[in-house]
Amino acid sequence: MCSTMQLTQDCYLSRLDGRRKIEEALRYLFQDLREVTLEKDSELSQNCKSSPEPESGGDEIKTKSYLSEMEYLRVENLRTAGNDLYAMGDWKGAIEMYSKCISLMERIPEGMERYEWRTQLMLLTYSNRAEAHFRSNFLEDALIDANKALLINPKHVKTLSRKGKILEALEQYELARQCFNAALEEAPRDLPIQRAIARNKVSYQQAYQGQFDLTKYYLDGKNANPPPCCNFVGPVEIRASVAAGGRGLFATRNVRAGDLLMVSNAVVRSPDKETLVTQLSKLCSASRRCLRQVQSLSSELQILSQEDNKIPPMELFRPGGELKLESAADVQLDLVRIHGIVKVNAITVWDSSLESEKTSSGTQEPEASESKYSALWLLPSFMNHSCTPNCVTYNPGRDILFVYACRDISADEELHIAYFDILKDLEARQASTSNWPFFCKCPRCSWECSFPRPLNEVRQKLLTAVQKAKSDCVKCLTAERLRVRKELAGLILTLDKVVESVDLEPMYKNWIRASIMDVYLASSRVLVAVLAYIEPGIRIQVLKILVDAITAVGGGDGICIEIGVLLFEQVQELYGKQSKECQIAETKLMEIFKLFHGKLTRNVFMALVSNYSQCMKLSEDWTVDNTELWDFWRTSVIRFFGSRYYFIILRMLHWILPRKLQHILPPPGSASYFLSIN
Ligand SMILES: C[S@@+](CC[C@H](N)C(=O)[O-])C[C@H]1O[C@@H](n2cnc3c(N)ncnc32)[C@H](O)[C@@H]1O
Missing domain, CATH: 2.170.270.10 (SET domain)
Structure with missing residues (x-):
C-alpha cells in the first residue's frame, strides 16, 4: 500500500514544477476528493484507480478514521504546497495548507499501519506551521504548534531552536535559553544555535538586569543605529x-x-x-x-x-x-x-x-x-x-x-x-x-497660577526687546552692530538681576527662569553669535544660569545638554583644558548627560560631547555669526587688491589657509562673499 501511494505521488509531482506545481496542487487540493478528476493525466489516474479504497463496513472507527490512498496523497501534497507557499513568503497560505494537512492526518488513529509515517509528518508540519505563525506574528499560536511538535519528538533540533526564537519574541528569555541549550546538546556544532545562545545572553542581561551597552552606538556618531534592545x-x-x-x-x-x-x-x-x-x-x-x-x-x-x-x-x-x-x-x-x-x-x-x-x-x-x-x-x-x-x-x-x-x-x-x-x-x-x-495641576502650574504678577506680560516685553535688538544687529552697520549686541548682552544679565532680586527660594527663581526661557535663549543665542566681542566670563555666567534653571525644572531636555556642552567649551577655552574650572564644568556636564543616557564611561562621554558639539555647529540656531569678520576680510581684500581680483584672491586664500582657519573667510554663497556691501 505504501509503495503504491509513493508511486502515485511521484507520478503526480514529477509532472508539475515550480509555480505551476503549486497552482495545480492548490486547485487540486481545494476540490472535494470525490470531484477530483485526474483524467487529464492518464498514468496518474490509472495509478489512482489501482490504489486500494478504504474498506467499507466493518469497524466503525476504522472506516471513519482510515484515509483512502487519495487522502494519503492529499496529505503529502498539502504539506508540499504548504512548504512551497512558505518558501514564497506566503505565511497565511502556508498556515492554511499545513492546517488542512494536520486535520487530515489527525484521522489516522494510533496503531494503524502508517502511524509512524503520520507521526513524523505531523512533527514536521507542526514545526513548519509554528514558523509560519511566528513569521506572521501569531506568537502564541506559534508556541502552541512548537509545543505540539516537541511532544512528538522533544529532541527535534529545528523545533527546539524555533521554539527558542518564539519564546524570545514573547520575552521569555529564560525559557528560550533552555530551548537553545537543549538544541545545542543535540547539535553541538550548529553555528546558528551557538549564535542564538550568545544573543540570548545579551537579551537576558538587558531584559532582566537592565544592562544595556550603547557604547558602540555612541562612539559611531550620529549616523549610527542603536543595537536591538529588549524591553x-x-x-x-x-x-x-x-x-x-x-x-x-x-x-x-x-x-x-x-x-x-x-x-x-x-x-x-x-x-x-x-x-x-x-x-x-x-x-x-x-x-x-x-x-x-x-x-x-x-x-x-x-x-x-x-x-x-x-x-x-x-x-x-x-x-x-x-x-x-x-x-x-x-x-x-x-x-x-x-x-x-x-x-x-x-x-x-x-x-x-x-x-x-x-x-x-x-x-x-x-x-x-x-x-x-x-x-x-x-x-x-x-x-x-x-x-x-x-x-x-x-x-x-x-x-x-x-x-x-x-x-x-x-x-x-x-x-x-x-x-x-x-x-x-x-x-x-x-x-x-x-x-x-x-488641566495640569502640577506644583509648578499651581504656584504660577497664584503668582501675583502675570509673567507673560514681562516675558512679552522682554522678548520684544530681544527681537528688536536682534533685528537691529542685522540691519545696522558693522560698528553699530557691535554696540547693539553689547547692549543685548547687558539685557540678559539685567533680566537675571531682576529675577535674582525677587525674594524667593532658589527653586522658584528657577521656575521663573524656565517660564521665560525663550527670552534667555533668544538672548543667549545672540550672545553666542558674538563670541568674539563679548567678555567670555559673561557668556559663562549666562550659560550657567540657563543650565541650572533647566535642570531645576525638568532635569534636562535636549536643550539642556546643548547649553551644557556650550558652557563646557567656553570654560575650556577661557581657563584651559587642565584647569580646575574645566574639571568642575566637565563633572557638571557628565551629571547632565547621566540624566539622558545613564552612567557613561569617560570615553563615551567625550564622544557624545563631540557629537553634540558638531550637531550644534550644523544647527542654524547656534551657528557662530562671523559676518563682521567676513565683512572685514571682504573690504580689506577689495581695498588692497581691487574688486577685479577679489574673487581670485578669495579663492587663493581659501586654498592657502588651513582648514581650522577657513571660517574667518566668507564662505562661498554667503551674503558676505559677494562684492556688494550692505
Ligand atoms: C498617556 S495617558 C496617561 C495614563 C493614564 N492616566 C491612564 O490612566 O492610563 C494620558 C492621559 O492621562 C491623563 N493625564 C496625564 N497627565 C495628567 C495630569 N497631569 N493631570 C491629569 N490627568 C493627566 C489625561 O487624561 C491624559 O489624556
Whole structure:
C-alpha cells in the first residue's frame, strides 16, 4: 500500500514544477476528493484507480478514521504546497495548507499501519506551521504548534531552536535559553544555535538586569543605529493616581537621578496616526498578549470602556512574566477603542534620521509633521504629565524608548514625564495641554497660577526687546552692530538681576527662569553669535544660569545638554583644558548627560560631547555669526587688491589657509562673499 501511494505521488509531482506545481496542487487540493478528476493525466489516474479504497463496513472507527490512498496523497501534497507557499513568503497560505494537512492526518488513529509515517509528518508540519505563525506574528499560536511538535519528538533540533526564537519574541528569555541549550546538546556544532545562545545572553542581561551597552552606538556618531534592545521593566509599578485620576506609574523603591527606570520598544510606528490604528488592530488580532496589553491602555472613551481605570498586572508588561496561551475569543478590541487608545497614548518623536534637528527627546505632541513619526509605547503610556517632571525619555532610534529618572525619586512617588516643551510660561503650557482632556495641576502650574504678577506680560516685553535688538544687529552697520549686541548682552544679565532680586527660594527663581526661557535663549543665542566681542566670563555666567534653571525644572531636555556642552567649551577655552574650572564644568556636564543616557564611561562621554558639539555647529540656531569678520576680510581684500581680483584672491586664500582657519573667510554663497556691501 505504501509503495503504491509513493508511486502515485511521484507520478503526480514529477509532472508539475515550480509555480505551476503549486497552482495545480492548490486547485487540486481545494476540490472535494470525490470531484477530483485526474483524467487529464492518464498514468496518474490509472495509478489512482489501482490504489486500494478504504474498506467499507466493518469497524466503525476504522472506516471513519482510515484515509483512502487519495487522502494519503492529499496529505503529502498539502504539506508540499504548504512548504512551497512558505518558501514564497506566503505565511497565511502556508498556515492554511499545513492546517488542512494536520486535520487530515489527525484521522489516522494510533496503531494503524502508517502511524509512524503520520507521526513524523505531523512533527514536521507542526514545526513548519509554528514558523509560519511566528513569521506572521501569531506568537502564541506559534508556541502552541512548537509545543505540539516537541511532544512528538522533544529532541527535534529545528523545533527546539524555533521554539527558542518564539519564546524570545514573547520575552521569555529564560525559557528560550533552555530551548537553545537543549538544541545545542543535540547539535553541538550548529553555528546558528551557538549564535542564538550568545544573543540570548545579551537579551537576558538587558531584559532582566537592565544592562544595556550603547557604547558602540555612541562612539559611531550620529549616523549610527542603536543595537536591538529588549524591553526592561525597572522599579516601577502601575497604580491608581490620586493626583491625575486614572492610573499612573510609580517608583517601587528609592531611585537616584540618572537611574534607568524602563526600556520599551514601540509596538507600532508610522508617520500618520491613522496607519497606527490599522497596524495596532492587525497586531492585536495576531497576538493575544499584545491585545491584552493594548486593551489595558486608556482610551478615554468612558462610555465604551470599563478597562480605562483597571490596574493591569505588571506581569503583562514584564519580560518573563506569566504567559497565558488563552484563546482570542474572550478578548475583543473594537476600532473605536483603538482610535481612542492611539489618540491618548501615541507619542510623536523626531525621526532618528534627523537626529541633529532633535531638540527634545520624546515629547508627546499630537501634531505630526514630515520629520516626525508617531509610535505607541506600552508601559510608558501609563506615565502622567507634569511641568516639573522627575523622568525624561530618550529615543536613540529604532523605536526604542529609554526612561531615566532626572532627579532623585522616593519609593511610592509617582513618575512623570513632560508631554510637551515645558520651557514656556503658564499660558503657553496651558495652551499645550488643551490637546489633552486635562488641566495640569502640577506644583509648578499651581504656584504660577497664584503668582501675583502675570509673567507673560514681562516675558512679552522682554522678548520684544530681544527681537528688536536682534533685528537691529542685522540691519545696522558693522560698528553699530557691535554696540547693539553689547547692549543685548547687558539685557540678559539685567533680566537675571531682576529675577535674582525677587525674594524667593532658589527653586522658584528657577521656575521663573524656565517660564521665560525663550527670552534667555533668544538672548543667549545672540550672545553666542558674538563670541568674539563679548567678555567670555559673561557668556559663562549666562550659560550657567540657563543650565541650572533647566535642570531645576525638568532635569534636562535636549536643550539642556546643548547649553551644557556650550558652557563646557567656553570654560575650556577661557581657563584651559587642565584647569580646575574645566574639571568642575566637565563633572557638571557628565551629571547632565547621566540624566539622558545613564552612567557613561569617560570615553563615551567625550564622544557624545563631540557629537553634540558638531550637531550644534550644523544647527542654524547656534551657528557662530562671523559676518563682521567676513565683512572685514571682504573690504580689506577689495581695498588692497581691487574688486577685479577679489574673487581670485578669495579663492587663493581659501586654498592657502588651513582648514581650522577657513571660517574667518566668507564662505562661498554667503551674503558676505559677494562684492556688494550692505
Ligand atoms: C498617556 S495617558 C496617561 C495614563 C493614564 N492616566 C491612564 O490612566 O492610563 C494620558 C492621559 O492621562 C491623563 N493625564 C496625564 N497627565 C495628567 C495630569 N497631569 N493631570 C491629569 N490627568 C493627566 C489625561 O487624561 C491624559 O489624556
